[in-house]
Amino acid sequence: MGVPDEAQYMLHRCAAMTAYRAVRRGADLRYGESEAVVATGAGSNILHFARAMGSDPIIAIDVKDGSWGPGVIHTVNSVMQDARQKVFEITDSRGVEIAFEALGIPATWMTALDVFCGRWAHGASKPASRSVNHQCGN
Numbered sequence: 551m552g553v554p555d556e557a558q559y560m561l562h563r564c565a566a567m568t569a570y571r572a573v574r575r576g577a578d579l580r581y582g583e584s585e586a587v588v589a590t591g592a593g594s595n596i597l598h599f600a601r602a603m604g605s606d607p608i609i610a611i612d613v614k615d616g617s618w619g620p621g622v623i624h625t626v627n628s629v630m631q632d633a634r635q636k637v638f639e640i641t642d643s644r645g646v647e648i649a650f651e652a653l654g655i656p657a658t659w660m661t662a663l664d665v666f667c668g669r670w671a672h673g674a675s676k677p678a679s680r681s682v683n684h685q686c687g688n
Contacts, residue, residue, distance in 0.1 A: 569595030577648045579603050584641055585648040586611055588628075588662040593652030597622050600648075609637055609646060611661060628661055637665040 573579050573596055581604035587593040590610040600608055601622065609624040610616075611633050616625070626636045638645060649666035651658050 566595050569593070570599050572596055572650060573599040573603060577650070579605055579648055582606055583648055584644070584646040585609070585650065586637060586646040586662070586665050587650045587652060588612075588633075588665075589651065589653035589658045590616070593650055596650050596652060605648070607640055609640060609665075611637075611665070633661050634664040 577585075579585065579600060583605055584607050585600050585605045586609040587596045587600070588611045590597060590612040591614070597608060597610055607624055608622050609626060610622050611626045611628050613627065613629045615627050624640050626633050645667035646665055647667070649662040651662035
């Protein structure tokens, strides 16, 4: 038996609003800031909102190859490539300013931490003032 249409609608609405809050309120993403989403299957809505808010570059990191929609110019398969090395190549050795981790397992947390130098926002409900600033060296 499938999921009723109303339940599917509510599930999609919840996923979209959670992603919006993560991008807008959690990370306070600003036009032109670089961002990476780790676990883009679960974080696909984050990619779309980041694109709509002017993030550049947008980097999708996942264990599977995939097309994550228009505007996602860079994809990294973290099984086949060193995610940190590839992200630092894409960003001219700067890392990303915003990193989103969308799955919640240790491996994806570590990947997200490895690729960013900037604000770390955990959770969609926390305001940007609760984000963490992180400086890193290559």
